[in-house]
Amino acid sequence: MVKLIHTLADHGDDVNCCAFSFSLLATCSLDKTIRLYSLHDFTELPHSPLKFHTYAVHCCCFSPSGHILASCSTDGTTVLWNTENGQMLAVMEQPSGSPVRVCQFSPDSRCLTSGAADGTVVLWNAQSYKLYRCGSVKDGSLAACAFSPNGSFFVTGSSCGDLTVWDDKMRCLHSEKAHDLGITCCDFSSQPVSDGEQGLQFFRLASCGQDCQVKIWIVSFTHILGFELKYKSAMSGHCAPVLACAFSHDGQMLVSGSVDKSVIVYDTNTESILHTLTQHTRYVTTCAFAPNTLLLATGSMDKTVNIWQFDLETLCQARSxxxxxxxxxxxxxxxxxxxxxxxxxxxxxxxxxxxxxxxxxxxxxxxxxxxxxxxxxxxxxxxxxxxxxxxxxxxxxxxxxxGIPDEFICPITRELMKDPVIASGMCDAILSCRGCFVLNE
CATH class of the missing domain: 1.10.150.50 (Transcription Factor, Ets-1)
Known part of the structure; x- marks a missing residue:
């Protein structure tokens, strides 16, 4: 169902992050470098490795077009690179000078976030390379960041375990304790869910942390009704802190990597485990799905990046x-x-x-x-x-x-609940449509 097709072993120290564009794979490391590989044959590009950072590179990410790569480092900078020739486009210094742990492009490529160890988060203009807005979380350092698929808000995760939601003006919309001992990563499913009649949009968010859990959240946001973050479920499987998580492009799979050295691939519909991969010999620090092919990359403190390929036919057969x-x-x-x-x-x-x-x-x-x-x-x-x-x-x-989450659907009519009430029966109380409650009275 899934097989290891290639191993990259060019970094001289721990691999901290890996990211895909439609044609390239980027990896970064404690060895201060970023490396670029072609997805055609996994050969390293002539202008790789990219060198500028003076300390460990913690995160790298492609712009949606794939023409620009961002990287951030303990040296307090976030750097933009031209992926076609390796030319450095801009060096953006965190205002506080604090080590930058995470960076992320907005879906429209106009903005870039950078989150630092002192809890500051900066929203940069990715065209002018100028600072747009700056904020900070109340406690802890920033370790995770993800934009919603429509770009109207983004979420950060901190070492104190809080998920904080920001709008595109850097206003804090919501903050919630999500993981004991700290959050390590978060990711949105790229497939938004909407109800055209009501104008509502729902998003699935995954988060993971030092508590050994991967959690799924349902996020909704409208300018009229405001923001809601609702806990849905927790994925089991890891026996140690979970350091990374990522949705597949179609939202049907979720992958996580852990201190227990394993990689787990889940079916997001059933929340069952599809695969457990144990080829890494040290902590798994990063994982990413390719946007247009059934490829998965996993990176580790063993200094390697493994490339996995899924067999669509057998994947379908394995599911119910x-x-x-x-x-x-x-x-x-x-x-x-x-x-x-x-x-x-x-x-x-x-x-x-x-x-x-x-x-x-x-x-x-x-x-x-x-x-x-x-x-x-x-x-x-x-x-x-x-x-x-x-x-x-x-x-x-x-x-x-x-795509409306099941908890928003009336269990009786299977319609979107517009005016839900609690209906008590002989067994458990259920949330259902008011119409159903009236009819059953």
Whole structure:
């Protein structure tokens, strides 16, 4: 399902961070350097390594276009590089001179954040290289930062365990204790979830820390209703502090790396463990998914970066039928449809569906009339069974496309709750729509 395809061993000290663009992989280290590799064959670029920092480089990140790389260091600077030729574009000094632990571009490339050991966070103009706004957390040093997919706010994580949310004017929207002993990393799923009717947007945020946990949060923000950060769940698996976490580009997987030397890949829908990778010989300090391919990079204090490749076909087979329906239905091939028919105890229809070239998109558009007139399925009972199964499929696809977290959905009608109430039953109390509560009264 996932295999190690390459190991990079060019750094002379601990690897602190790795990051992907669409064509490159960047790594940085305690050895004061940043290295760039081509994703075509993982050869190092001619202008690599990039050298300027006088102390350890803690973090590196690409601009969304991939043309600019940012790096930050204990020397108190954040540096911008041209990735095509390695030319240094700007050196931005943290106003306090404190060691810079983390940096991150906004989704529109206009801004760059830098967070420092003294708790200061700076929002830079990434075009003029000028300081835009500056703020600070109340306690601890900054170790993590992530922009929301729409760029309207960003989150920082501190060594005292707080998640702090800032808007694009550097106003503090929210602060919450998230991890005992400190936060080490956080990341947003790049796939925002929205409810067009209500104008709401939901985001999934992952955080990890010294408490050995990876936590999932549901974040919502509107200018009318304000900001809400809601704890959803915790991923288990590591037995030591978790140093890094990252979502895959499609939001379907989450990876974490730990002091226990392991890398764990989770299915974000079921929160189950898909893989546990144990090839690193020391602490795993960083992990990142490529944006356009099924590649994963993991870096460690063993001075290496491992490149892993996922097999999409076996990944799909390893997940439950329900998860496959949710994730891939509209892109199913004719063979995928045949597999689904067999799973629904409808294998007698495989030949008819293949003969008519029914793929995932066509499957979702089938009607009672097309089953009878076009596919010539004479049995009324068989047509009814197929229609029921397809309707179940449509419901699941609609649920996925809306992406609204389950806790915002009425457990009775499966609609977005607009005016929820607590409805007490014989067992547990449940949160449901007011309409359902009234009907049940």
């Amino acid at each position: 039928t329900e998860d496959q329906l949710k994730q891939f239905t509209e892109d199913w091939s004719e063979e995928d449809v045949s597999t689904w028919l067999c799973a629904q105890d409808l294998k007698d229809l495989v030949g008819i569906f293949k003969m008519n070239n029914i793929d995932g998109k066509e499957l979702l558009n089938l009607t009672k009339e097309s089953l009878a007139d076009d596919l010539k399925i004479d049995s009324l009972g068989l047509r009814s069974k197929v229609l029921r199964k397809i309707e179940e499929l449509r419901t699941k696809v609609k649920s996925l496309s809306s």
